[in-house]
Amino acid sequence: MAAFLARRLLQLAVVIIGVLTIVFVMQRLSGDPTDLLLPIDADETVRENLRRRLGLDQPIIVQYLRFIGDVATGDLGSSYRFRQPALELVLSRFPATLLLAGTSLLLSIVLAIPLGVLAAVYRNSWIDTVATGVGLIGQATPVYWLGLLGILLFSVQLGLLPSMGGGSWRALILPATTLAVYSMARIMRLTRSAMLDVLHQDYVRMARAKGLPEPVVLFKHALRNAAVPIVTIVGLQFGALLGGAVITETVFAWPGVGRLAVNAVHQRDFPVVQAVVVVIALAFSLINLAVDILYAVLNPRIRLQ
Amino acid sequence: MTSLIRNLDAKGLTGLAIVMAVALCALLAPWIAPLDPNRQDLLATVAPPAWQEGGSINHLLGTDTLGRDVLSRIIYGSRVSLLAGVVAASGAAVLGAVLGLFAGYFGGWTGTVIMRLVDVVLAIPFILFALVFMTVFGPSLVNLVLAFILARWVQFTRIAYGLVLELREREFIQACIAANVGHLDILARHILPNIAGPLLVVATLELGYVILIESGLSFLGLGTPPEIPSWGGMLQEGRSLINIAWWMTTFPGVAIMITVVGFNFLGDWMRDQLDPRTAGRDAVAGAGGGVR
Numbered sequence: 001m002a003a004f005l006a007r008r009l010l011q012l013a014v015v016i017i018g019v020l021t022i023v024f025v026m027q028r029l030s031g032d033p034t035d036l037l038l039p040i041d042a043d044e045t046v047r048e049n050l051r052r053r054l055g056l057d058q059p060i061i062v063q064y065l066r067f068i069g070d071v072a073t074g075d076l077g078s079s080y081r082f083r084q085p086a087l088e089l090v091l092s093r094f095p096a097t098l099l100l101a102g103t104s105l106l107l108s109i110v111l112a113i114p115l116g117v118l119a120a121v122y123r124n125s126w127i128d129t130v131a132t133g134v135g136l137i138g139q140a141t142p143v144y145w146l147g148l149l150g151i152l153l154f155s156v157q158l159g160l161l162p163s164m165g166g167g168s169w170r171a172l173i174l175p176a177t178t179l180a181v182y183s184m185a186r187i188m189r190l191t192r193s194a195m196l197d198v199l200h201q202d203y204v205r206m207a208r209a210k211g212l213p214e215p216v217v218l219f220k221h222a223l224r225n226a227a228v229p230i231v232t233i234v235g236l237q238f239g240a241l242l243g244g245a246v247i248t249e250t251v252f253a254w255p256g257v258g259r260l261a262v263n264a265v266h267q268r269d270f271p272v273v274q275a276v277v278v279v280i281a282l283a284f285s286l287i288n289l290a291v292d293i294l295y296a297v298l299n300p301r302i303r304l305q
Numbered sequence: 306m307t308s309l310i311r312n313l314d315a316k317g318l319t320g321l322a323i324v325m326a327v328a329l330c331a332l333l334a335p336w337i338a339p340l341d342p343n344r345q346d347l348l349a350t351v352a353p354p355a356w357q358e359g360g361s362i363n364h365l366l367g368t369d370t371l372g373r374d375v376l377s378r379i380i381y382g383s384r385v386s387l388l389a390g391v392v393a394a395s396g397a398a399v400l401g402a403v404l405g406l407f408a409g410y411f412g413g414w415t416g417t418v419i420m421r422l423v424d425v426v427l428a429i430p431f432i433l434f435a436l437v438f439m440t441v442f443g444p445s446l447v448n449l450v451l452a453f454i455l456a457r458w459v460q461f462t463r464i465a466y467g468l469v470l471e472l473r474e475r476e477f478i479q480a481c482i483a484a485n486v487g488h489l490d491i492l493a494r495h496i497l498p499n500i501a502g503p504l505l506v507v508a509t510l511e512l513g514y515v516i517l518i519e520s521g522l523s524f525l526g527l528g529t530p531p532e533i534p535s536w537g538g539m540l541q542e543g544r545s546l547i548n549i550a551w552w553m554t555t556f557p558g559v560a561i562m563i564t565v566v567g568f569n570f571l572g573d574w575m576r577d578q579l580d581p582r583t584a585g586r587d588a589v590a591g592a593g594g595g596v597r
Contacts (some may be wrong), residue, residue: 247524
């Protein structure tokens with residue numbers, strides 16, 4: 001287990017350094033940062049001074065290493081617009097995004113797994129038809145459009161829920177539900193197919209043959225063995241939700257990192273966008289690490305590889 | 306090909322019909338659309354659909370704030386969606402397949418580097434990658450397509466890599482190597498045809514995904530410019546009028562949904578044809594979803 005953990009941590013480090021490298025390359029491609037920081041008619045000597053102060057006169061490899069070092073100490077640059085550290089800005093908005101994505105994930109798991117199990121058990125019944133239909137439409141519908149329809153129905157027509165802002169649990173309902181639809185569809189489809197795979201297995205037939213009650217057969221014997229692919233997709237979906245939150249947050253004016261990033265793109269505030277990417281990639285990688293550890297717990301064979 | 310057509314079930318048929326209908330709309334927009342999508346009718350702004358009170362038969366699905374015909378704009382909007390989808394998905398497919406073929410066939414440190422890069426790119430949700438790309442190069446449709454190619458090739462590389470690893474050990478490939486057939490020949494003539502099917506499936510599903518993403522970024526004002534009719538752009542314009550003009554936000558979304566359902570059906574059906582064992586199933590590695 002220790003060797004397994006060490007190898008996974010190393011992989012995590014490689015991924016994060018890779019992400020930082022991509023960001024660094026992109027940043028260098030974005031042209032001379034002094035163009036953004038200084039007025040167009042700035043004096044050449046002023047420009048030269050700023051370049052020296054930012055370390056832009058150093059060889060590229062030195063700049064790269066300095067960048068990695070800065071990130072390692074938590075310095076991701078300052079927002080051009082807000083004049084405050086980008087990381088601080090992102091971290092202050094991160095809990096809101098985490099709350100939104102977490103609620104959505106919980107919602108989609110709670111709905112998707114029972115529905116997927118039922119669809120597999122009653123294959124080709126009306127439940128299966130409904131589940132498959134929901135799955136197909138859920139995967140094809142733009143999240144933000146569902147959000148707009150939700151606003152139209154629940155806020156405009158019925159006046160039941162607030163259409164924007166954060167802070168109260170009622171404001172969370174619409175964004176979390178719309179964001180959950182896509183993940184629910186995917187988790188449901190996968191649960192269904194994973195269950196279909198295991199329901200034919202001998203150990204399930206055996207469990208039935210020895211007279212175990214059906215719920216025990218389904219949840220203890222079948223679902224547990226179908227869990228590995230489901231856990232994988234749930235881990236991946238969390239990343240998808242963090243990304244999907246970008247658009248949902250904009251629709252509902254939810255005060256998270258997604259809206260921060262979109263506004264920063266419009267203002268070409270690179271440090272903020274960069275900090276959002278680094279924070280989310282790190283969060284996503286840590287979640288996948290957790291999933292892998294969970295795997296090893298669920299399936300002892302993996303530990304020995 | 307004929308046997309494929311004979312195997313068309315309800316799902317495949319629906320998918321094919323939708324995709325062909327959208328393609329026809331895109332190709333023949335000037336002849337199908339009832340009106341010029343940019344023609345402003347200032348006497349009939351924000352008109353409801355024909356069947357509602359105040360609607361007129363001239364504007365079946367109503368008009369927007371400038372009196373432009375919603376139906377015509379939806380028909381023209383299919384051009385942007387489809388063009389972006391086809392270019393982006395095929396670009397990513399070519400890049401991803403080539404890298405996957407090399408990584409799987411030659412292995413070694415190039416293979417390792419390519420597959421590590423795949424891990425890295427997979428750790429960034431695509432929408433964020435697109436945002437970084439837009440910040441650097443400016444928001445535009447071309448940049449959106451480029452960002453897609455530069456980020457989504459990994460979906461193809463993963464599939465190609467796995468398949469090539471398996472194929473490489475098969476006898477017919479080993480026989481080619483023993484017979485001293487050139488590596489490029491083996492890759493192009495013996496391996497590529499054997500992995501083209503699964504790659505086509507991924508490409509079809511990715512195409513639906515590009516359409517979703519394009520509309521989403523256009524909705525955020527980071528994709529197609531407002532003067533070109535696009536589904537996402539229409540939703541963006543309709544958003545501020547959501548409480549008075551439901552048709553402006555409803556119909557473009559329906560168009561997106563139907564189109565993406567079409568591509569997903571087609572992709573699922575093709576996957577079932579390639580591997581009947583998984584018919585009606587879904588796989589973790591299945592494309593289209595994953596990190597979005």
